[in-house]
Amino acid sequence: MLTKFFGALIALSSVLGSPLLAAEITDIAGRKVEIDLPAKRVLVGEARQIHTIAALTGDHLVDQIVGWRDDFLTKDPDSYEAYVERFPALASLPRFGYVPNNTFDLEAAIALSPDVITLNVEAQKVAAESGIEEKAAAAGIAIVYVDFRVDATKNSENSIRILGQIFGAEDRAKDLISYRHEQLARVTDRLAKVTAFVRPKVFIERAPGNDAENGCCRSFGPYNFGEMVEQAGGHNIAADVIKTTFGDLNLEQLIVENPEHYIATGSNWAAESKTNRFVHVGRGADPQAARQKLISLMARTGFSDLQAVKTGNVHAVWHQFYGVPYEFVAVQQFAKWFHPELFADLDPDQTFRDFHEKFLPVDYKPGYFASLKGETN
Structure with missing residues (x-):
């Protein structure tokens, strides 16, 4: 019964x-x-x-x-x-x-x-x-x-x-985790095999131009984008001061550190921005327009003398990479910026296309990065 x-x-x-x-x-x-x-x-x-x-x-x-x-x-x-x-x-x-x-x-x-x-x-x-x-x-x-x-x-x-x-979707989750490991390893494993490499000093600024004052300098500590910089073989200068996920570096500290690379996080914030100074990068964004916004940001007080600006190592990355499980795309692009010879064969654009084809139900459109030096997707 x-x-x-x-x-x-x-x-x-x-x-x-x-x-x-x-x-x-x-x-x-x-x-x-x-x-x-x-x-x-x-x-x-x-x-x-x-x-x-x-x-x-x-x-x-x-x-x-x-x-x-x-x-x-x-x-x-x-x-x-x-x-x-x-x-x-x-x-x-x-x-x-x-x-x-x-x-x-x-x-x-x-x-x-x-x-x-x-x-x-x-x-x-x-x-x-x-x-x-x-x-x-x-x-x-x-x-x-x-x-x-x-x-x-x-x-x-x-x-x-x-x-x-x-x-x-437990099986799909396992596949995603495995893919993420493989793509991060394409950078971290290669760096681990290099007996000695110099980590360039990097300043990554959180959402510049998306405030009324157009001030400086929100950044990341040893987490999030700050950690991505380190994974890609750079030195996140803000982590020397900021010990939490987010924080502020003052302009004087930035000038003293004189980073070799500057990265702005950007997105399409037109719906909420009061000034429209932000760098619009993301799906389908115009890289030329993004570069013009980068040039405008570098006109702020104290920036023109930075080594990163003088050498053209001024970049932008899609802000939303900071909250998705495919941040490996950003890590790969950072690695190409920081160590172009070591990662000459790495193609972050193709990586992201491949990820869309394997995992995402929407088509891929480039526009997630911009740089004042060379061409990026």
Whole structure:
């Protein structure tokens, strides 16, 4: 009798398409969360997680998503346009604000009956203190934290695995992690075999021109883009001062350090910028227009005397590489800038094309880098 009873339950579970028992996920914040996997209804707490989710789900990107944060449209509209063209249903998804600045509407989120809300780990403090975690749990909604930005080296792979579990794409997650390892190794393994190489001093400036003052000098400590610089064989000068993910270097320090390479992070921030001085790089961006913006940024006080400016080693990189699991493309381009002879055969443009063909459901368009020295995609 019991055998027939449990057999009926299993059959019913199969018909409903859901597992019989909840699985336990340990998220990036170390919290153990129970959730039926794969989730049927997911609210994406930062829409730029779409870059990862798309690599995991491919043509089924929109099957489980019921809402998302509004940042994809405002902070990466070039990518937003590509994904909405491919998946028109994305345009009508409910949009939500940002948990850390208290613009996230939890009641509206609960009304969508999601199984899970995926938040970036930097949102945890506010989510816990404001009661979002507790209220979501009371409504039967799991909150799961991931991270591709605060400490990408430590957390990106686990975040890929977690999203793979949530979206029922564990095998795809393994393939993505493996591919990521291979592409990073094309730089790090080669550098490891060089008995002695000089690390050029590099200053990477976070989103210059995207503020009202057009000031200087937001940067990265030993994480995120700062770590990418080191992986590519450069020395991130800001890490000597900044010990957290993000911080500020003052202009006097920059002038004293006199970096050999300058890199600006840029994107299409037209929807939120007050000055439009930022460097527009990203999917389909115009490299000539980006170079002109770089020239304008180098006209700021103190920049013209920098060695990087005098030699033309002034570059721009797509800002959104700082929050995706394919930052290896940026690392490869940095390596070519820093050590052009050692990495003469490396083609980051082809790497990114190949990645799109293997993992992403949208077509590739160049425009993610610009430089005042030589041609870049």
